[in-house]
Amino acid sequence: MREKLHPFHIAILIYMTQSGVVIFSLPRVLAQHMGYNGWIALTVFYVIVALNISLISLAYRLADGKSIFQIIEHFFPKIAVIPLYIFLLTLWMMIGCISAKRYIIIYQIFVFPTTHPMLIKILVDTLAFLLIIKGIYNISKAATVFFWLVIWTILLLLFFLHDFQWINLTSFYFHESSDIVTGSFRIFTAFLGYELILLLFPYAEKRKGVMKAVHIGNLLTFLTYILVCLVCYGFYSFDQLKRMKFPMLDLLAYIEFPFVERIENLIFSLYLFTSLIGIVMYCWSALEAAQRILPKANVKWLAAIIMAVAYVVSWVPTVLVEVDAWLQYLGQIEIGVAFGLPLMLLLFLLLQKRRDEPYIDYNEPS
Amino acid sequence: MTDSNHIIAPSLQHTLDNFKDCIDLTHRTFPEINVHLVYFDHLINSDELYRYITPLTEAREYEIQNLLIRSQYQLALDSDTVIKGILYGKIAIFHKDDTYLVDAYKPEARSIDASQTETVITGPHDSFTEPALSNLSLIRSKIKSSHLKVIKLEVGEISKTDLYILYIDGLANMDYVKELVERIELIEVDAVHDGNMLIQYIDDFPNSIFPLFSTSERPDTAISKLVAGKIIGILDGSPSVFTAPSSFFEFFASPDDYYQRWILGTATRLLRFAALVITLTFTALYVSVTTFHYEMIPEALLLTLTESRSRVPFPPIYEALLMELTIELLREAGARLPTKIGQTIGIVGGIVIGQAAVQAGLTSNVLIIAVASSAIASFVIPSYVMSASIRLVRFGLIILAGTLGDLGIAMGIAYIVIHLCGLTSLNTSYITPVAPSYFNDWRDVFIRAPLWAMRDRPSQSNTPNKVKMKQKK
Incomplete structure (x- = not known):
């Protein structure tokens, strides 16, 4: 019997896929693009994501446990959809590998300036590979354990209760905002990860709570982001926030215990867990697409090839600016997929429903 | 080996031939009544022997036949039964052409003692010993229910060691019982000597560093597992019984937790998980x-730290590995030596090596504290097997x-x-x-909730009867 994912684990999985190292730079991005009190703008993004999830839940309801690949192949011959699968495979694989690279480059900048990032990346990729081949059920189990290992760090924000100043928030809203459209895309990518629920349809327990769980996961992400951003806005002045590369790292560096201080490295190391789940989920999605193209291939080999290709691709961008730019482009495409794919599925499912409906002749006396 | 389809009538000569060169076999003859006895002296109880044999020796020859029809003397019809019977502690009585078996099994065994590896401060102190039947009696005497079912199996192609699988009908999941029995039946090995060895043949991942079935020497632990809907296995000759299925967190519980007030139990549980973190990460x-x-x-x-580190010529990793290795050497030496010498080893290791290493400038004081704390923390974990696994994992970290x-x-x-x-x-x-995630179970994993609050059996047992306690109004 194949185990199914419980809504609770789906919520955690979605949260862990969505949140990642982006949280360390998000307050700065908000300050740069949304201006004063930019943290409030997160609410808008949360609502948009929630609407997108509602769209997906419509598709989920109609899909009745079928995978997106089954739905698509119901309408088109397999050979015709292979380019679409290759596109999705490439996109997800790239997001997986580039987000891994981003985590590693940030770590390398702070701690190992002389170490080649690709050396560290091979270790992270190996971990990701080991988890991917264990299947989605075990990935969700790992995500749950990692969640408990990371979530407590939010409590560290309590240290700023004393130094938080409401006056830093000012009474201006979105003043000095610039380049809102580009900024919005950048901020929206911080929420990405929820769309992978599309691939979890056949693995989820057939209960009502599944889509609610996605909403809860998204809400949790939103709450974490808004808490961190609010504290950053209240702790730093607006100009400081705009100039800091990773405000949350500096925030953590401020915390002092009697026996330990500058815990930002330690906490950033713990964020390996959330990054890992993000990488694993995207690469697992790529693997799902690859398996659809080559159904008879050995899963472990397929996963190994995907990870190897991803590793090679991630050699290309070498500095953080390049990696950020890549992630930006990939994120924009993924936003398209997040909205486009469920719309397409809905269209197909509605067509299918109409086609499969029994013909009723109303003229015939009943 | 005798062909099972081919029955050989039992005879004294055939039996003695089979046990040729077994110097511990006793063969006694009573020519006046034409009776021969064959048995292993060390497997039987001599009182029993005299109880069964005295009536025969005191009777006349024509009366023997009438005495042997009593129910305790079982007529054996094939040689295989006789040989097996002797091996299982029975006395074979050869009279004319007939062979009888009488059960007088009582091997030498140590008495029931307090557990050395799983000590508790409060609560029962008795522990399992080697003979399976004595262990079975310890459990039967504490669970007086006909629902306690026992399946007898044999492991070891040569040793033919008895293995008893115990479960409570209506509480245990029968799919798990079936699966466990199937796995045991698949074992083909010469001999299995201990419960901890047996579980390595039947667990799901033999290559994992972590023990997948918990073992215990304590009857109260075994009973608590049984009533939790789990299955336990008693191997003859082993004082440790195993529980299946088990979870990682089960290894951090001790019976003491339940015998103390719940707040103390909870504090101790939390301390153990803190110990897990310390032992894994401190060094x-x-x-x-x-x-x-x-x-x-x-x-x-x-x-303080730089001063203490300033005299050390090695990078911290070598320094730490050196000290961790020393601690492991001391532990292993202490475990294998008699208690009194073990104490000396502790003193030599703790004071001489620790102090001398710092003075010689081989390690820093702070490292000694780190290594010692993580070693102590590892001993806080109640299960020795789990504690050993975690100590090894620490080296990797x-x-x-x-x-x-x-x-x-x-x-x-x-x-x-x-x-x-x-x-x-x-x-x-x-x-x-x-x-x-089963949050209900967290009440008996990370904390030890008040007894009234733990109303359900653990989810892992997948039991058909979930409720273990009903609140009286």
Whole structure:
């Protein structure tokens, strides 16, 4: 019997896929693009994501446990959809590998300036590979354990209760905002990860709570982001926030215990867990697409090839600016997929429903 | 080997031929009544022997036949039964052409004693001993229910060791019982000597470093597992019974937790999980901080640390590995030596090596504290097998910390989590109730909730009867 994912684990999985190292730079991005009190703008993004999830839940309801690949192949011959699968495979694989690279480059900048990032990346990729081949059920189990290992760090924000100043928030809203459209895309990518629920349809327990769980996961992400951003806005002045590369790292560096201080490295190391789940989920999605193209291939080999290709691709961008730019482009495409794919599925499912409906002749006396 | 389809009539000569060169076999003859006895002296109780034999020796020859029709003398019809009977502690009585078996089994065994490896402060002190039947009686005497079912199996192609599988009908999941029996029947090995050895033949992942079935020497633990809907196995000749299925967190519970007030029990549980974190990461963190992250140490502490480190000529990773290895050597030496010499080893190790190593400038004081704390923390874990596994894992973390600092530790922990997530115990998740999450069970895992609050059996047992306690109004 194949185990199914419980809504609770789906919520955690979605949260862990969505949140990642982006949280360390998000307050700065908000300050740069949304201006004063930019943290409030997160609410808008949360609502948009929630609407997108509602769209997906419509598709989920109609899909009745079928995978997106089954739905698509119901309408088109397999050979015709292979380019679409290759596109999705490439996109997800790239997001997986580039987000891994981003985590590693940030770590390398702070701690190992002389170490080649690709050396560290091979270790992270190996971990990701080991988890991917264990299947989605075990990935969700790992995500749950990692969640408990990371979530407590939010409590560290309590240290700023004393130094938080409401006056830093000012009474201006979105003043000095610039380049809102580009900024919005950048901020929206911080929420990405929820769309992978599309691939979890056949693995989820057939209960009502599944889509609610996605909403809860998204809400949790939103709450974490808004808490961190609010504290950053209240702790730093607006100009400081705009100039800091990773405000949350500096925030953590401020915390002092009697026996330990500058815990930002330690906490950033713990964020390996959330990054890992993000990488694993995207690469697992790529693997799902690859398996659809080559159904008879050995899963472990397929996963190994995907990870190897991803590793090679991630050699290309070498500095953080390049990696950020890549992630930006990939994120924009993924936003398209997040909205486009469920719309397409809905269209197909509605067509299918109409086609499969029994013909009723109303003229015939009943 | 005798062909099972081919029955050989029992005879004295055939039996003696079979046990040729077995010097411990006793063969007694009573020519006046034409009776021969064959048995293993050390497997039987001599009182029993005289109880059965005296009536025969005091009778006349024509009366013997009438005496042997009593129910305690079983007529054996094939030679195989006789040979097996003798091996199982029966006395074979050869009279004319007939052969009888009489049960007088009572091998030498040590008496029931307090457990040495799983000691408790309050609560029962008795522990299992080697003979399976005596262990079975310890359990039967405490669970007076006909629902306690026992399946007898044999393991070891040569040793033919008895194995008893116990479960409570209506509480245990019969799919698990079936699966366990199937796995045991598949074992084909010459001999199995201990419960801890047996579980390595039947667990789901033999290559994992973690024990997948918990073992215990304590009847109260075994009983608590049985009533929790789990299955236990008693191997003859082994004082440890095993439980299936088990979860990772089960190894951190001790019967003492239930015999104390719940707040104390909870505090102790939390202390054990803190010990797990300390034993895994403390030395690794020392290595990581002193190699890569000096900024993490507050200024006041930094002076002490640098002063203590200043005389040490090695990088922290070598220093730590050296000391950890020494501790492991001391532990292993202490475990194998008699108690009195073991104490001396403790003194030699603790004072002489520790103190001398610092004075000689081989290690720093702070490291000694880190290594000693993580060693002590490892002994807080109640299960010796789990504690040993975790101590070994720690070495991996120290090496990772020495190469990649905090990130290395995080990677090591990630690997452990990934490994644990893939493990199953009798096809159930090894990290239940964390993933899959059963929050009800957390009341008896991370804390020890008040007894009235623990109303359900653990989810891992997948029991048909979930409720273990009903509140009286």
